[in-house]
């Protein structure tokens with residue numbers, strides 16, 4: 001099969017298209033013929049080996065040679081003990097723990113997969129598992145009538161989270177670069193902030209801050225929180241993460257606020273309901289660009305350099321995407 005492989009961490013030039021053996025499913029696993037894979041910031045982080053948490057499992061060299069975690073495709077075969085799926089089923093899911101989605105076939109744990117709704121295309125459902133699960137769990141922490149801020153809201157996760165928050169009656173502010181302000185407004189942000197011009201930790205008091213790209217000190221985040229407010233880091237630098245876990249917990253406890261990590265739970269129970277809302281037309285899927293499999297490096301650059309509005313998809317089988 002064709003796959004986009006790498007042997008070391010680095011810029012997209014380390015990627016190459018190669019013929020590799022088709023993986024075989026073990027007990028509890030499913031072999032999926034991939035039609036589409038969406039790109040997440042976690043793929044870019046895994047490629048670069050930065051922030052440091054992206055090197056878990058391979059400190060100096062990556063242990064996983066094929067990236068790509070949000071897959072959509074057709075079940076080719078199932079391993080021993082799998083009863084929920086059979087060959088021919090149309091499925092999608094997040095295989096972040098195994099990766100391997102930038103390829104014609106990938107193995108997935110059966111528990112990570114859901115059946116694809118017939119109303120959505122493979123490209124559309126491939127955008128949902130990781131970004132959707134984060135967005136659903138982030139917005140679930142907000143209270144109606146409260147003020148929420150999402151830092152990094154113009155990308156894949158933010159595009160879902162802004163819509164979910166607005167639909168729930170939450171006053172939501174989106175922070176991203178100037179090129180994404182109109183996009184965030186169109187998704188339901190009541191206020192938008194260009195992070196290159198304005199420091200959101202000085203613009204107001206928020207009841208909930210969800211940070212997809214944390215870079216700041218815990219004291220800055222604390223300043224931006226209303227009394228009893230909550231700051232949750234989802235992604236960002238290792239330094240910011242460590243500070244939140246250590247000093248942040250203490251600062252929060254001393255000042256009647258909470259600073260912590262949103263450890264996102266994966267699996268269909270966290271994204272399948274979002275798919276239903278997309279089918280119903282309540283939530284829209286924004287696919288900025290679709291790249292063919294040999295152009296995974298261009299697609300990763302496009303996301304990693306922050307140019308994507310919403311999601312970017314790899315059409316592994318363009319005839320069925």
Ligand SMILES: NC(=O)c1ccc[n+]([C@@H]2O[C@H](COP(=O)([O-])OP(=O)(O)OC[C@H]3O[C@@H](n4cnc5c(N)ncnc54)[C@H](OP(=O)(O)O)[C@@H]3O)[C@@H](O)[C@H]2O)c1
Nearest residue numbers: 041152154155156157176177195213234235262263264306
């Ligand atoms: N906690 C968990 O369990 C868990 C699980 C899975 C994934 N994650 C993490 O969740 C995050 C998901 O991100 P995503 O896929 O939604 O990313 P994305 O699509 O790349 O969106 C991130 C957005 O943030 C913007 N940005 C970059 N630097 C910024 C800054 N300093 N201030 C404000 N905005 C900034 C980017 O645009 P520009 O670069 O152009 O500015 C981009 O629009 C990733 O960090 C991933 O590692 C966490």
